[in-house]
Amino acid sequence: MEPDAQLVQQCLRGEGPAWEELVRRHTRRVYNLCYRFTGNATDAQDLSQEVFLRIYRTLPSYRPAFGAFPTWLTSVTRNLLVDHYRRTRHDRVTDSIDDAMPVLEEKHSKARTPDRLAEAAELSVQLQRALARLSPELREAVILRDLQGLEYNEIQGVLAVPEGTVKSRINRGRIELARILEEMGVRPS
Amino acid sequence: MSWNCKISEERLSEYLDGMLSPSDAATFAAHAGGCADCSRLVARVGGLVGQLHKLEQLEEPPQLIQNILDATIGPRIQEEGWKKWFSWAPLLWQPRFVMGVVTVAATLAIVIHSSGITPAKIKRADFNPVSLYRSANRQVHLTYARSVKFVNDLRVVYEIQSRLQPEPSPASQPLPEPQPQQPSGTPQQKSEKDPPRDRSHMRSGSMFAVLLPANSPGSLIATLTRSAQ
Numbered sequence: 001m002e003p004d005a006q007l008v009q010q011c012l013r014g015e016g017p018a019w020e021e022l023v024r025r026h027t028r029r030v031y032n033l034c035y036r037f038t039g040n041a042t043d044a045q046d047l048s049q050e051v052f053l054r055i056y057r058t059l060p061s062y063r064p065a066f067g068a069f070p071t072w073l074t075s076v077t078r079n080l081l082v083d084h085y086r087r088t089r090h091d092r093v094t095d096s097i098d099d100a101m102p103v104l105e106e107k108h109s110k111a112r113t114p115d116r117l118a119e120a121a122e123l124s125v126q127l128q129r130a131l132a133r134l135s136p137e138l139r140e141a142v143i144l145r146d147l148q149g150l151e152y153n154e155i156q157g158v159l160a161v162p163e164g165t166v167k168s169r170i171n172r173g174r175i176e177l178a179r180i181l182e183e184m185g186v187r188p189s
Numbered sequence: 190m191s192w193n194c195k196i197s198e199e200r201l202s203e204y205l206d207g208m209l210s211p212s213d214a215a216t217f218a219a220h221a222g223g224c225a226d227c228s229r230l231v232a233r234v235g236g237l238v239g240q241l242h243k244l245e246q247l248e249e250p251p252q253l254i255q256n257i258l259d260a261t262i263g264p265r266i267q268e269e270g271w272k273k274w275f276s277w278a279p280l281l282w283q284p285r286f287v288m289g290v291v292t293v294a295a296t297l298a299i300v301i302h303s304s305g306i307t308p309a310k311i312k313r314a315d316f317n318p319v320s321l322y323r324s325a326n327r328q329v330h331l332t333y334a335r336s337v338k339f340v341n342d343l344r345v346v347y348e349i350q351s352r353l354q355p356e357p358s359p360a361s362q363p364l365p366e367p368q369p370q371q372p373s374g375t376p377q378q379k380s381e382k383d384p385p386r387d388r389s390h391m392r393s394g395s396m397f398a399v400l401l402p403a404n405s406p407g408s409l410i411a412t413l414t415r416s417a418q
Binding site: 023029063 | 198199200201203205206208230234236237238240241242244245246247248249250253254256257258260261262277366
């Protein structure tokens with residue numbers, strides 16, 4: 001049995017430490033997905049908390065046969081992100097994300113030199129800005145594929161759309177993102 | 190199907206992700222090799238994908254996990270076992286508390302030293318309740334006697350005493366004539382015969398009697414008692 005499935009079983013038996021372990025294993029993944037999608041650290045934190053709250057409540061309904069736990073977790077996260085996007089659509093006059101860019105990008109490997117660190121942080125910020133200009137459908141496809149490292153069939157499970165749509169969204173998302181970056185003057189290395 | 194730029198663009202990601210069949214991949218590569226636009230697109234998007242894959246995950250804020258756990262399973266006791274009982278220990282190192290302890294210790298040291306207790310000479314038997322009572326009683330009496338002696342030894346006190354009660358010299362004051370036949374003596378006459386110090390001695394109580402011998406010339410209390418009569 002996979003560690004996640006085992007932890008879920010332990011959680012269902014009411015073992016608190018198992019839930020804590022499950023949260024520790026997956027918080028970063030969920031937080032990154034939320035952060036890359038919203039571009040806002042505060043929203044990402046709130047949404048991450050909401051995701052785990054929902055997971056905690058619906059854990060008894062989870063069956064390993066439906067798919068791996070991380071896929072289910074990503075699916076719940078994605079649904080909440082879409083809800084959040086729809087909820088806040090009216091609040092957004094523009095899709096400007098510049099103000100919301102935090103200085104959270106400095107957390108990289110300590111072995112890097114300051115120059116490389118600054119370069120990587122700068123790239124991360126620019127990519128985040130470019131991502132914010134993508135439509136939510138293309139944005140989530142690119143994030144799941146290229147930042148979360150999901151396979152096509154996993155993304156298909158998360159988004160609940162046909163395989164062709166997944167391929168198309170990933171492809172269009174990448175091309176669009178490259179075009180935006182080029183507009184911004186960022187050259188691919 | 191003839192391969193063209195539109196197809197290349199549509200299947201670009203599949204090519205980059207290695208999902209094309211070998212024959213399609215070869216056709217794609219052949220087309221891109223001969224088409225400047227497609228070759229540029231492949232380089233651009235390929236470079237972007239490489240960058241995205243290299244991008245490291247951000248660290249979540251440190252309090253996030255704790256907040257999630259609080260929101261789901263509720264706030265938990267942070268420290269368990271013996272650590273919980275010593276959670277107040279860091280407070281001891283606050284300067285305010287340390288200063289207080291030092292002050293109290295210095296005060297105790299002064300009090301102990303002035304009361305004549307020598308910590309090095311304390312024996313186990315001294316902690317016997319009887320011994321404690323005796324030594325405390327002795328210490329109280331000694332301290333009282335010392336303080337009385339100190340007061341009486343003051344020059345100003347001695348001066349007052351000597352003014353109030355000039356010491357009669359036995360030579361200047363002749364002894365009264367013995368009057369053997371005086372059966373009906375008044376009580377006043379009787380009292381005159383009694384030495385005044387004896388009366389003061391009796392009125393002052395037994396404690397003063399012990400501490401202040403009746404024949405002490407410098408007894409302030411005795412003098413004051415006498416002068417009040």
